[in-house]
Amino acid sequence: MNIQDIKQDFPIFARQKDLVYLDSAATSLTPQTVIDKLCDYYTTYNANIARGLYKISAQATEEFEMSRGSIAQFIGANENEIVFTSGTTMSLNMIAHGLAHNITSQHNIVTTVLEHHANFIPWQQVCKNVKAEFRVAVLTDHDEVDQNDLLELIDENTRIIALTHVSNVLGTIIPLQDIIKKIRIKNPNVIIVVDAAQSIAHVPINVRDLDCDFLAFSIHKIFGPTGVGVLYGKKDQLEKLQPLFTGGEMIESVSTCDTTFRELPHRLEAGTPDIAGVIASRTAVDYLLHIGFETILTHEKELLTYCMEQFHDHFGQEIRIIGPQNSVNRSGLISFTFGSFHPHDIATILDDSVSVAIRAGQHCAMPLHMESLHLNATARVSFSVYNTKQDIDTLIVGLHAVQKTLS
Amino acid sequence: MDIYQEKILDHYHSPRNTGTLEHPTHRHCANNPTCGDKICITLIVENNIIVDIKFTGEGCAISQAAASMVTEKIKGDTTENALKLTRDDIVKMLGVEIGIGRIRCALLGIETIQKAIQCGQVNKN
Numbered sequence: 108m109n110i111q112d113i114k115q116d117f118p119i120f121a122r123q124k125d126l127v128y129l130d131s132a133a134t135s136l137t138p139q140t141v142i143d144k145l146c147d148y149y150t151t152y153n154a155n156i157a158r159g160l161y162k163i164s165a166q167a168t169e170e171f172e173m174s175r176g177s178i179a180q181f182i183g184a185n186e187n188e189i190v191f192t193s194g195t196t197m198s199l200n201m202i203a204h205g206l207a208h209n210i211t212s213q214h215n216i217v218t219t220v221l222e223h224h225a226n227f228i229p230w231q232q233v234c235k236n237v238k239a240e241f242r243v244a245v246l247t248d249h250d251e252v253d254q255n256d257l258l259e260l261i262d263e264n265t266r267i268i269a270l271t272h273v274s275n276v277l278g279t280i281i282p283l284q285d286i287i288k289k290i291r292i293k294n295p296n297v298i299i300v301v302d303a304a305q306s307i308a309h310v311p312i313n314v315r316d317l318d319c320d321f322l323a324f325s326i327h328k329i330f331g332p333t334g335v336g337v338l339y340g341k342k343d344q345l346e347k348l349q350p351l352f353t354g355g356e357m358i359e360s361v362s363t364c365d366t367t368f369r370e371l372p373h374r375l376e377a378g379t380p381d382i383a384g385v386i387a388s389r390t391a392v393d394y395l396l397h398i399g400f401e402t403i404l405t406h407e408k409e410l411l412t413y414c415m416e417q418f419h420d421h422f423g424q425e426i427r428i429i430g431p432q433n434s435v436n437r438s439g440l441i442s443f444t445f446g447s448f449h450p451h452d453i454a455t456i457l458d459d460s461v462s463v464a465i466r467a468g469q470h471c472a473m474p475l476h477m478e479s480l481h482l483n484a485t486a487r488v489s490f491s492v493y494n495t496k497q498d499i500d501t502l503i504v505g506l507h508a509v510q511k512t513l514s
Numbered sequence: 515m516d517i518y519q520e521k522i523l524d525h526y527h528s529p530r531n532t533g534t535l536e537h538p539t540h541r542h543c544a545n546n547p548t549c550g551d552k553i554c555i556t557l558i559v560e561n562n563i564i565v566d567i568k569f570t571g572e573g574c575a576i577s578q579a580a581a582s583m584v585t586e587k588i589k590g591d592t593t594e595n596a597l598k599l600t601r602d603d604i605v606k607m608l609g610v611e612i613g614i615g616r617i618r619c620a621l622l623g624i625e626t627i628q629k630a631i632q633c634g635q636v637n638k639n
């Protein structure tokens with residue numbers, strides 16, 4: 108597949124001619140097909156779902172449910188195990204607070220220090236609310252999840268383990284399938300929750316092989332629109348989730364004395380969802396699969412390796428790459444520090460001088476930055492299918508400008 | 515316009531009024547949670563006049579330069595005037611456009627000073 112052709116799928120490059128977008132880990136750009144699908148809903152069958160008894164409402168409902176089917180297939184799940192939410196954050200909160208009624212002060216919840224706040228704070232809050240113990244696994248000297256420490260934290264009172272699949276700071280692909288097997292041996296009753304927000308764009312996922320109980324991701328990180336997320340849960344685990352929201356579209360019957368809820372997954376989808384967004388999610392998944400994971404992974408690896416080489420050739424020890432020093436188990440991102448320059452200054456100067464868009468700060472991972480890496484902030488570049496080696500050359504030019512401006 | 519103008523870079527490379535006062539009447543520390551920038555302020559206020567002020571901090575060029583510039587600006591002035599300084603005054607002082615992504619950095623210094631004056635009184639005994 109020709110990358111220049113891929114670039115043409117993304118209309119933003121025609122409007123922002125100089126843009127070098129190196130922040131796909133925050134949100135990916137959107138191809139024309141997805142934008143068209145969004146427009147199509149609003150211009151052709153703009154109706155609410157699951158209630159109208161007329162043609163365009165039926166069409167909207169059908170399109171909506173087709174997306175559920177596509178997403179289910181995409182991760183190897185059943186349709187009734189897919190709940191649409193507003194994003195990873197909402198999915199994880201729905202899981203955490205929806206399971207809280209099963210947690211008491213006798214229990215503990217285990218997670219790791221490298222989690223995104225979205226997979227850290229909800230668990231910390233639940234533990235605080237019910238006075239359960241919140242246990243956080245540390246990293247090894249090589250900035251990898253310390254599996255021994257993680258397994259040691261798990262005991263017969265562990266109820267939930269929340270793990271990210273790919274770190275949004277280190278880029279490390281965590282060998283979850285392997286870890287989950289070990290966890291199941293240690294405690295077969297534990298509920299395993301996976302934050303797949305970063306991995307979903309870079310690693311083919313099959314929830315059956317992975318053997319997790321819940322999995323969460325956002326559609327906006329896989330070429331889809333913002334405002335749509337996925338909550339996958341094994342059927343029997345979803346049954347345990349208390350609906351956090353109640354209202355329209357999720358009930359079977361309501362009387363003044365009681366309410367019965369609809370079957371799964373509708374019970375967990377109260378109110379009017381982002382209908383256009385959910386429908387276009389399918390187009391986003393189709394786009395990703397049309398390019399194919401193999402092409403994506405090969406391309407990203409090439410960019411990763413090239414970027415690391417260029418960093419080294421131009422700046423030597425001045426650039427410190429955070430996390431694993433090679434591209435083997437790394438998804439398409441690199442967090443780094445550059446001399447004593449503050450990441451915010453680096454980002455601003457890159458934008459001003461060469462229109463390179465990068466992320467700077469703590470990337471919603473304060474425990475990792477402050478307690479493990481002992482860094483106030485890092486700069487992060489991340490890649491997707493539309494990036495090229497020229498983008499990295501431009502980044503290098505920009506980094507020279509940073510050096511010149513601030514030294 | 516590029517925000518890294520000579521004046522800002524000058525304050526970044528050689529910040530004024532740095533350090534910690536030994537017997538301050540007011541003090542306060544604050545940080546910017548999105549990037550971990552940190553500023554600590556100590557002040558000596560006598561009869562509502564800011565007689566002396568020092569700051570320590572770490573962070574980006576904008577937060578550190580803005581803190582340095584604002585200490586210079588308010589030293590010798592009244593606490594009343596310091597409390598009156600707004601976002602617009604700080605942008606004017608810096609002399610460059612500050613985008614929405616960096617405005618928190620630019621305001622960290624003045625906000626810490628205002629907090630120190632308002633609720634950072636040091637107990638005499």
Ligand SMILES: Cc1ncc(COP(=O)(O)O)c(C=O)c1O
Pocket residue numbers: 132133194195196197223225226271273274275302304305325
């Ligand atoms: C690892 C990880 N988890 C969770 C999230 C939260 O995703 P969202 O903001 O779409 O809810 C992100 C997004 O940055 C992430 O990278």
